[in-house]
Amino acid sequence: xxxxxxxxxxxxxxxxxxxxxxxxxxxxxxxxxxxxxxxxxxxxxxxxxxxxxxxxxxxxxxxxxxxxxxxxxxxxxxxxxxxxxxxxxxxxxxxxxxxxxxxxxxxxxxxxxxxxxxxxxxxxxxxxxxxxxxxxxxxxxxxxxxxxxxxxxxxxxxxxxxxxxxxxxxxxxxxxxxxxxxxxxxxxxxxxxxxxxxxxxxxxxxxxxxxxxxxxxxxxxxxxxxxxxxxxxxxxxxxxxxxxxxxxxxxxxxxxxxxxxxxxxxxxxxxxxxxxxxxxxxxxxxxxxxxxxxxxxxxxxxxxxxxxxxxxxxxxxxxxxxxxxxxxxxxxxxxxxxxxxxxxxxxxxxxxxxxxxxxxxxxxxxxxxxxxxxxxxxxxxxxxxxxxxxxxxxxxxxxxxxxxxxxxxxxxxxxxxxxxxxxxxxxxxxxxxxxxxxxxxxxxxxxxxxxxxxxxxxxxxxxxxxxxxxxxxxxxxxxxxxxxxxxxxxxxxxxxxxxxxxxxxxxxxxxxxxxxxxxxxxxxxxxxxxxxxxxxxxxxxxxxxxxxxxxxxxxxxxxxxxxxxxxxxxxxxxxxxxxxxxxxxxxxxxxxxxxxxxxxxxxxxxxxxxxxxxxxxxxxxxxx
Amino acid sequence: xxxxxxxxxxxxxxxxxxxxxxxxxxxxxxxxxxxxxxxxxxxxxxxxxxxxxxxxxxxxxxxxxxxxxxx
Amino acid sequence: xxxxxxxxxxxxxxxxxxxxxxxxxxxxxxxxxxxxxxxxxxxxxxxxxxxxxxxxxxxxxxxxxxxxxxxxxxxxxxxxxxxxxxxxxxxxxxxxxxxxxxxxxxxxx
Numbered sequence: 001x002x003x004x005x006x007x008x009x010x011x012x013x014x015x016x017x018x019x020x021x022x023x024x025x026x027x028x029x030x031x032x033x034x035x036x037x038x039x040x041x042x043x044x045x046x047x048x049x050x051x052x053x054x055x056x057x058x059x060x061x062x063x064x065x066x067x068x069x070x071x072x073x074x075x076x077x078x079x080x081x082x083x084x085x086x087x088x089x090x091x092x093x094x095x096x097x098x099x100x101x102x103x104x105x106x107x108x109x110x111x112x113x114x115x116x117x118x119x120x121x122x123x124x125x126x127x128x129x130x131x132x133x134x135x136x137x138x139x140x141x142x143x144x145x146x147x148x149x150x151x152x153x154x155x156x157x158x159x160x161x162x163x164x165x166x167x168x169x170x171x172x173x174x175x176x177x178x179x180x181x182x183x184x185x186x187x188x189x190x191x192x193x194x195x196x197x198x199x200x201x202x203x204x205x206x207x208x209x210x211x212x213x214x215x216x217x218x219x220x221x222x223x224x225x226x227x228x229x230x231x232x233x234x235x236x237x238x239x240x241x242x243x244x245x246x247x248x249x250x251x252x253x254x255x256x257x258x259x260x261x262x263x264x265x266x267x268x269x270x271x272x273x274x275x276x277x278x279x280x281x282x283x284x285x286x287x288x289x290x291x292x293x294x295x296x297x298x299x300x301x302x303x304x305x306x307x308x309x310x311x312x313x314x315x316x317x318x319x320x321x322x323x324x325x326x327x328x329x330x331x332x333x334x335x336x337x338x339x340x341x342x343x344x345x346x347x348x349x350x351x352x353x354x355x356x357x358x359x360x361x362x363x364x365x366x367x368x369x370x371x372x373x374x375x376x377x378x379x380x381x382x383x384x385x386x387x388x389x390x391x392x393x394x395x396x397x398x399x400x401x402x403x404x405x406x407x408x409x410x411x412x413x414x415x416x417x418x419x420x421x422x423x424x425x426x427x428x429x430x431x432x433x434x435x436x437x438x439x440x441x442x443x444x445x446x447x448x449x450x451x452x453x454x455x456x457x458x459x460x461x462x463x464x465x466x467x468x469x470x471x472x473x474x475x476x477x478x479x480x481x482x483x484x485x486x487x488x489x490x491x492x493x494x495x496x497x498x499x500x501x502x503x504x505x506x507x508x509x510x511x512x513x514x515x516x517x518x519x520x521x522x523x524x525x526x527x528x529x530x531x532x533x534x535x536x537x538x539x540x541x542x543x544x545x546x547x548x549x550x551x552x553x554x555x556x557x558x559x560x561x562x563x564x565x566x567x568x569x570x571x572x573x574x575x576x577x578x579x580x581x582x583x584x585x586x587x588x589x590x591x592x593x594x595x596x597x598x599x600x601x602x603x604x605x606x607x608x609x610x611x612x613x614x615x616x617x618x619x620x621x622x623x624x
Numbered sequence: 625x626x627x628x629x630x631x632x633x634x635x636x637x638x639x640x641x642x643x644x645x646x647x648x649x650x651x652x653x654x655x656x657x658x659x660x661x662x663x664x665x666x667x668x669x670x671x672x673x674x675x676x677x678x679x680x681x682x683x684x685x686x687x688x689x690x691x692x693x694x695x
Numbered sequence: 696x697x698x699x700x701x702x703x704x705x706x707x708x709x710x711x712x713x714x715x716x717x718x719x720x721x722x723x724x725x726x727x728x729x730x731x732x733x734x735x736x737x738x739x740x741x742x743x744x745x746x747x748x749x750x751x752x753x754x755x756x757x758x759x760x761x762x763x764x765x766x767x768x769x770x771x772x773x774x775x776x777x778x779x780x781x782x783x784x785x786x787x788x789x790x791x792x793x794x795x796x797x798x799x800x801x802x803x804x
Contacts, residue, residue: 071756108789225772225783225790234776278628283635326780327776435797439791474634474638
């Protein structure tokens, strides 16, 4: 039957099983012309973009969440089902469905395709990953497959540049001059009743259309999985990979961070020569450049961490890591699916908490969200680096380990252990937890996808800096500079300002844990974003941002003025303190309730205060 | 003098930005009142129009797509 | 004459079975199909059916959809470091990680 569908512009939707390479194909089609938002009412990501064909036709492309079946078991799958059937409120049915199947795994993916065909909507089949077929010695008779299924079938290679050419050509052909969609006339598919019927049909199709040139080759998975999933070797490999990842984040990023810090300092000096003396100079140099500049310096670290996580994800390794850790996670009362969100939280809790969407079990998801802030995020690093640099001597322990590095490692472990304890305490009952996770085939992560992912991350980070952090820095600069001190007064300008007065008011609350008023001011400032606290301490100790690296000159000052107990207490505080409005905002968004946010704030503050108190008193005892 | 004006305006804009984020409904009311105030004084018609448009906006603008009912 | 020992509250109470009962017992044993979570490492089996543990068992339905259908060969490729939960299996050309409780639903021939 010839279907004519009016399109203006045409809306096509990519749908398929998880791990069929749909996302890579989507990237091929839309490049950077994509946008990520939310479906109304649920926390499911809506990925859309557009593509322009060689004939100049504009198409809107939607990347639907991967699903195994139209019988949905999670919110993601429910959205896909509803959009495909055209019954999602606010989202009109797509004009054309593009079902992506992995040519390497037709046995699994054909089933869903047959299910989709029964919807009777305009559909095109894309056989993805055909480049891998040769290696396995498999050949697929595409014309035969096309006649069996009754819909057009094209082949693509999602990870190769230009690999989507066949699909784009087909889309062009289907839309001649008038811009109307023509589906070629083909047989209609058989109505399928139950699952064994479907599987029989799948088997029949496979028998007729797929042939093997040579006997089943040993797959990469067979060889690798013997080691990767091995109870002992697997854990060793995992620890090794994680260790390298942390090393990379701290040491590889250093030269880039130094470069960035240098340029920002220079910018500060340049600007202060351009703007004449007055409040505007202070606003721009100390407020904007000093405040936002301190944060931008962390971009290299965040990018490297994401690079690792994306690479591991693309290669197919992460689900295997989740498998290995599932039993350990079980001790904390969580499932293996919590591993990936918690790992991402080491870079920044915001994407980590967003990644909890893949956890179907509500309670597990909430517990994971609650403990994600305990994973030492990269924003805590400047504080740790500052305090460790000022108070821990640069010695080596047992000849090999650096004492400073060791203390940093201990801080991380404390965060992780606390998270496990909290999760354990929140555990309730022995409800059945869904695991049923696919371990995808291994393949080399595509450079293109990695770069695209990093670019998106960088954009999000920079826009957050540009809006939230810049505006906050300006407000806090204003609070810290006015009212100006009367002439002839002692103490820094900060003490007389509004921020200073607030700091002094807070001192009685915080003096039991050893914080002086300068720290209190920095804490207020650090509420917006933890990183800003370092800049605030610099301002507090009256060092201009444009003179050298703040941390450099701050260190000797701190080690002279603060006691060891105060420093340790601040470290302990920072392991737990919920001082990041963006994290709280994303918790609100993902859980949909203010109650969760309140609970997070209260329990983290309580932990922070108790930990800081204990550390302060105990260190005080030791010091005498 | 100019510096003070620019600085003051910039700081005010930032304060409004955060006010909108934290209390969007209050922000709408504030914009409406300010637009009315400017109308009575009869100055800055452009600013007046923009404030009126701002007072009609819903939501805090933190998420790209929501029902604008979270706060 | 063979004895079958029955452990009853940590005391050995040997029980003598009649020949009828004995043959019934052997028949049952041969008929007994093992669930997937008892399959040893690197061993293969053939799926007989998927058993729902309770009505409206979504997990059983999902297992069927994923390819755990009668006649399909399945192989255990890994066990978790601490004990047997979860396990990783290969069915068709796909590999899955399953909980013991999920694997128990898959009965083998």
